Amino acid sequence: MNIRTLDRGNEQEVAKLFHSVFSSSEGEGEGRLIGRLATALTARTDNQEVIGMGACEHGKLIGAIFFTRLRFKEPVEAYMLSPVAVSTAHQGKGVGQALIRHGLNSLKNRSASLVVTYGDPAFYSKTGFEVLSQDLVQAPRPLSMPQGWLGQPLFGDAIPILKSRPACVPEFDDPAYW
Template identity: 40%
Template sequence: MNYLLALPEQTEEIITLFKNTFSDAEGKEEGGVIATLVSDFLSVPSIEDDLHVFVAMDNARIVGSIILSRMHFPNGENVFLLSPVAVATDYHGQGIGQTLINVGLETLKAKGVAVVVTYGDINFYSKVGFAPINESLIQAPLTLSYPEGWIAQPLQSDVIKPMNGKPRCSSALNNPNYW
């Protein structure tokens, strides 16, 4: 298995991976919603280092992918958001998602990113070092429908310092339906 930064020519395969994975797990409608989100991420030009897309390759097939996007804070804190994550259904249970996330986190840590947040299943993300936070520490860009799913991991120290102000997320995620 190879873990790499995605290439532009892999865009359609990445979108298909997310669509199929989420369709298998949560139904065709959710697969379509997530495919649209990923397409939005990959079709909008971003400032260099504001978007990182990683893939897991088994031979020539993409079997996993993660997207990490910069959150913009009023004071310029260096924070990224991990979302979404997909591993092909027939590759579940092999640690591919966890390895992909760790590769992404190590890359961001080397670039000086202070914190990575995500919004999801604490049982899964705790396996790679994420822990619950509340919005007094880091506000979410939009209203959370499931506040217990707001979780984070510091990359440059052992603690997360409170961050002032409401951040902006990537335009792809700037939709209340995702939150």
């Protein structure tokens, strides 16, 4: 398996992966929703505001992950990890964790200090994410499942208290994702 940066030329491949994975696990409606989101993020990938990474095996995309910048009023370099998908045939083999670790290392090299995500605590805790109180770091929009708001510092031991609500990239500025 190799991990590479995704670009606009990967739109169809990424859309197919996310639609398939989320339809399989969450139903067709969720598959369409997350497939559209992944397509929009791929189209906007600029390696600054939207960073996409893909895991490939034998030239085929088997997993993908996105990191998008969060803008707080406080001076902090923060990104949100979401969404991530691994083909059903490759789940349980460490592909998702490898993508996350690769992405976190890449963000450290960019001097980012905080990464948050909104997802399953059981999965993300395997790569160092912990449940976040919104008193510590707010989400860009109200959360339907606050226990899924997770984060980790990339430097030091503590996540800083950030009083401002962050702005997310426009693709995520939709209550359907929160």
